[in-house]
């Protein structure tokens with residue numbers, strides 16, 4: 001279990017910055033929790049505080065009921081992969097892992113096991129400086145799993161991985177959660193998160209925006225809609241008008257209805273003798289729901305070429 005209580009981080013200096021602003025959340029064992037937010041939202045800073053690498057300005061973070069620094073054998077409690085590579089480039093993957101293993105009395109057999117688990121056994125003797133981004137990620141994940149930890153915290157683990165690697169991470173995270181571990185993973189790849197995570201913690205400008213299941217988040221986001229094809233589009237739109245219902249139309253004779261379900265639309269159409277040629281519910285995508293939620297908190301926004309010229 002991971003807990004953040006009023007977790008806050010200010011960076012000082014002349015351009016004082018509130019990176020994390022009073023975060024309260026829990027990450028429970030047994031499911032993969034996705035940690036999402038736009039660039040600069042404070043995800044890495046939060047993860048660094050969970051791992052005792054940054055001190056909170058105020059508030060508290062605990063993993064397994066204690067702050068990271070008070071764990072006597074942290075590799076057994078928490079396995080972490082952060083974005084920055086912290087491996088000596090001249091060392092081989094094997095020696096890097098053996099070095100870590102020695103600090104916790106972990107046997108060589110476990111090092112060999114995690115090399116296999118991460119799919120880098122063949123390159124274990126090679127120096128890390130020759131590693132591709134994907135191989136580096138795999139080594140980082142091998143290191144995170146070395147101590148067979150109850151909690152796993154991974155910052156952008158699919159970065160640099162090829163499709164086979166992405167699938168591997170997806171299955172790995174799910175199986176770690178199924179074993180009863182607490183798994184917190186950040187990613188910008190919404191389609192991947194939708195397939196991997198069951199629960200979400202979403203932040204924007206350092207604040208909590210959502211703490212919910214993926215299913216509930218997508219369902220309640222308004223991204224879901226029902227497509228309706230009818231020759232009496234205007235009449236049906238009028239009949240459907242109600243608080244919370246939004247009807248849009250991009251093509252004549254076709255409506256996209258948000259805020260109500262296919263059954264209500266079908267019954268309304270029948271009650272008014274409006275023929276329907278098609279009635280198709282579409283669940284929204286996590287990507288759309290995420291963009292709708294975080295639109296106002298995005299710090300780094302690109303302008304289009306025409307927008308920039310205007």
Ligand SMILES: Nc1ncnc2c1ncn2[C@@H]1O[C@H](COP(=O)(O)OP(=O)(O)OP(=O)(O)O)[C@@H](O)[C@H]1O
Nearest residue numbers: 011017018019037038039040041042043044045046
């Ligand atoms: N050492 C630091 N000194 C000053 N400001 C910092 C420092 N580290 C992070 N920040 C700022 O704090 C905010 C949060 O950064 P953080 O890296 O935690 O966000 P993030 O959600 O991980 O972003 P990304 O998705 O781009 O990795 C950003 O505005 C960042 O510029």
